[in-house]
Amino acid sequence: MEEELLTVAAVARRLGVAPATLRTWDRRYGLGPSSHEAGEHRRYCPNDLAKLTLMRRLITTGVAPCDAAEKAKAHKGAIKIEKLVDNFEVREELVESLHRAAKSLDQIFIETALRKDIASHGVIASWTEVIVPLLFLVGDEWEANGSGIEVEHMLTEIIKRILREGVSDIKKAVNAHPVLLAAVGEEVHCLALHALAAALAEKNVETFFLGARTPLEAISGMVKRSAPPAVFLWAQLSGNSDSKFLTDLPAIRPAPRVIVGGPGWDPDICADVVVAQDLTHACDEIERAVGR
Numbered sequence: 001m002e003e004e005l006l007t008v009a010a011v012a013r014r015l016g017v018a019p020a021t022l023r024t025w026d027r028r029y030g031l032g033p034s035s036h037e038a039g040e041h042r043r044y045c046p047n048d049l050a051k052l053t054l055m056r057r058l059i060t061t062g063v064a065p066c067d068a069a070e071k072a073k074a075h076k077g078a079i080k081i082e083k084l085v086d087n088f089e090v091r092e093e094l095v096e097s098l099h100r101a102a103k104s105l106d107q108i109f110i111e112t113a114l115r116k117d118i119a120s121h122g123v124i125a126s127w128t129e130v131i132v133p134l135l136f137l138v139g140d141e142w143e144a145n146g147s148g149i150e151v152e153h154m155l156t157e158i159i160k161r162i163l164r165e166g167v168s169d170i171k172k173a174v175n176a177h178p179v180l181l182a183a184v185g186e187e188v189h190c191l192a193l194h195a196l197a198a199a200l201a202e203k204n205v206e207t208f209f210l211g212a213r214t215p216l217e218a219i220s221g222m223v224k225r226s227a228p229p230a231v232f233l234w235a236q237l238s239g240n241s242d243s244k245f246l247t248d249l250p251a252i253r254p255a256p257r258v259i260v261g262g263p264g265w266d267p268d269i270c271a272d273v274v275v276a277q278d279l280t281h282a283c284d285e286i287e288r289a290v291g292r
Helices: 008-015 019-029 046-060 063-076 092-103 107-121 123-145 149-167 191-202 217-227 279-289
Strands: 181-185 207-214 230-234 257-261
Touching: 008 046, 019 063, 019 123, 019 191, 019 217, 046 063, 046 107, 046 123, 063 123, 092 123, 092 149, 107 123, 107 149, 107 181, 123 149, 123 191, 123 279, 149 191, 181 191, 181 217, 191 207, 191 230, 207 217, 217 230, 230 279, 257 279
Parallel strands: 181 207, 181 230, 230 257
Antiparallel strands: none
8 A cells, every 4th residue: 555645744743843843853954754755845754753853852852953854864664644643833923023132132022922832832832832942943944053052941931931930830739749850960952841840840749859960869768758649750861771770779669650752871771661752652651650
């Protein structure tokens, strides 16, 4: 049976990026349709989708676009179109307005617009439909000409601050013991971890947020002292995802559900834990652990 092919617009909707971003990835990194011929419309096959999905995931977690592209191009395998169940609508007008505001260092506009969007649509929708596409645009611009690093840092700090506000708004937690969130080893990039904490707070799930560069000793101490129903461990870089973070956790009763996220985890050491594919998946697994 002939495999289904998707247009640029269709792939962009499914991945949660702007069509312009896909064209940039094609032009700059060679991550375009593998069978595209001059004069024909661009159509993506399942193999192309697998590479683009990995590219999106890596950049979202803070990997530089050029490094993400190398990993994505080396990826073997395919993703069936029906497996991409989440159709992300990129709200391009808002994303572009935020991008212009970021380049002009308009902090007030960015904070106001993001707070309003989160209040209207929730953390997960704002993250996937607005914040992630915005980070793609900023990262693409920096990768293209080497400028705008100050824009990326300012934007990241604003996003962290807004997400932390949501975490402090829990009225009545549904879990008796907080869920433990940590970025393992020397991991310093943990913006996605802030998004997870804020998304859980919307669901009234309380968390202990240990943040960046959390050593095993600190995680183990918190597990023994707080008996969390779930432990979520983030690793962007493979050098930080030591198997000891999974094998050497203290044995307590009841045992917490261990969930890992981020592209740094080696699937070979994650056979006995849940590997979260995105923010929605991580929230779903943690909600199951707390009995929701």
